[in-house]
Amino acid sequence: MKKIGKQTFRIKDDVYIRDVFTIGGKKEGEGPIGKEFDMIVDDDLWGEDSWEKCELKFQKEAAQHLMNKNNLNTDDIDILISGDLLNQITSSSFAARDLMLPHIGVYGACSTMALTMGLGALIIDGGFASDIICVTSSHFCSAERQYRLPLEMGGQRHMSAQWTVTGSAAVWLSNSGSGPRIKNVTFGKIQDLGVKDVNNMGAAMAPAAYDSLKQHLDDTGTEYDLIVTGDLGTVGKSIVNKMFNEDKNSIESKYDDCGTIIYDIEKQDVHAGGSGCGCSASVFGAFLYKKLQNKEINKLLFTSTGALHSPTAMLQGESIPGIAHCVGIEM
């Protein structure tokens, strides 16, 4: 068995993250890692007639550019694994339709990028596929429309609220080549401490992030150079730090969060930071992946976190469960 500890799967053979392609929106392009994106799209409709159609274009173009850049045809890719925040994961389904690849659709809210990469690594290491593309996306406007209030209303945002990233990243996993390798994968258990504040997703997700991180570190015993969650924002990040500190096992010196990396929290008026499936995806693709390639870090624990928030469940008095999936990557 390739299971280690209680909940972690060891990837025995080499599963390389061979390449990535990232697309960001205008605000993401103006952020601290803006220059690292492969492409920035200033128009929040990208020539489409709805934000939803724009979002699916982000996903499709990210995957297509990744394939073109590496001379990959559809026959070279065994599976496309993708997901997003929209109901019926429409960005993913429509993009997958146009990409004409065998498709596995997943839903894990903002935890999706690590979920797709973890699943892809298992499938390649299991000997079933040689090449898999993982894609996720989010779009500020389509997410606000679905989860919160009409943008046209111009509502005041809460200070603990996060800003949904307009962006997408496509990741090419392969059993050949070179580059950073996925070594360990932990699929999270859903944690729910009863948070019902839809303007504080960071607090809703933090217990899940802590649970999965702790389990992954216990299971593997790996000393990571950098541990990154995504996307807890400033509020969730401080809770995770507090939980580890209370555990007398601080990770603070080597810990950061995608939601706080992607924007300049002070200057970009994003309140608690970034969120959305596109957040950890684009921070991984545009920033963390390059740190691995440049050998600035050798061991990265990439942990996407999702608030499984449902507007319908909220109206029925339910809380917001959280989940976090960990992918341990080594150069």
Added chain:
Amino acid sequence: MKKIGKQTFRIKDDVYIRDVFTIGGKKEGEGPIGKEFDMIVDDDLWGEDSWEKCELKFQKEAAQHLMNKNNLNTDDIDILISGDLLNQITSSSFAARDLMLPHIGVYGACSTMALTMGLGALIIDGGFASDIICVTSSHFCSAERQYRLPLEMGGQRHMSAQWTVTGSAAVWLSNSGSGPRIKNVTFGKIQDLGVKDVNNMGAAMAPAAYDSLKQHLDDTGTEYDLIVTGDLGTVGKSIVNKMFNEDKNSIESKYDDCGTIIYDIEKQDVHAGGSGCGCSASVFGAFLYKKLQNKEINKLLFTSTGALHSPTAMLQGESIPGIAHCVGIEM
């Protein structure tokens, strides 16, 4: 590589479908296979205060009964893979929260049961897990509320419309034991011939069913005793038959559809038949699984079909893409 043909994965080691547990609603209990369900719940709220909470109870109880029946603790199960029709797959998330198992959430509309079983088989055969539980659910009332019109309106249903099954099935996959084994898995490509009629999901899904079935049969060359799609209903089933006949490769004599198996089409006022993630799930668990166990059939091709219908995308003029995933099972 365990890939055969263009798109199919061969499960090399034994992955047994060790047991199943099915729960159906009142209408499902009155249908032709009603007596085969493990449990029938007559109350469409099951004591809860919303249909959505009732649906998550279906999923949770199905998994819990399956575990209790087999003396399985949470530590015995490596992963729970689940999905449903509701936005943010809330039935699955909340059930997974209460079951306290590591969770992979998937979305494939009504194709979800085969998707979860296919993924589970790959993960076990890949050597990562010994025991996995796959669950899906649907509920007539929660689906109507989300996808169509308020039930209170009492709208007239179209003759090509299908009736969403109120039901759930939990399936236990294991690398040990006995019983039917999963042998081949084909994840489908999304097909979209431009159907925009939300009252004719069968027509929207049929091209995807045909595409995946044809690919699976080409890739494996297996002579199946029974080929079952789920849930195309009468309209989609006749289209699939027509497509194979035009191909001069009729499957008609050994082909059936879960949407036409679960209800008495003439007497139960369901128009084109059953649908929903719970349809192929409960027909598999309550009916097909037993046919395999009793050796009435030895080789079953189980193909769940999903209409990736989005009310938002429809309002924006988009069509309804379809997907179908195949799981080849042998006794």
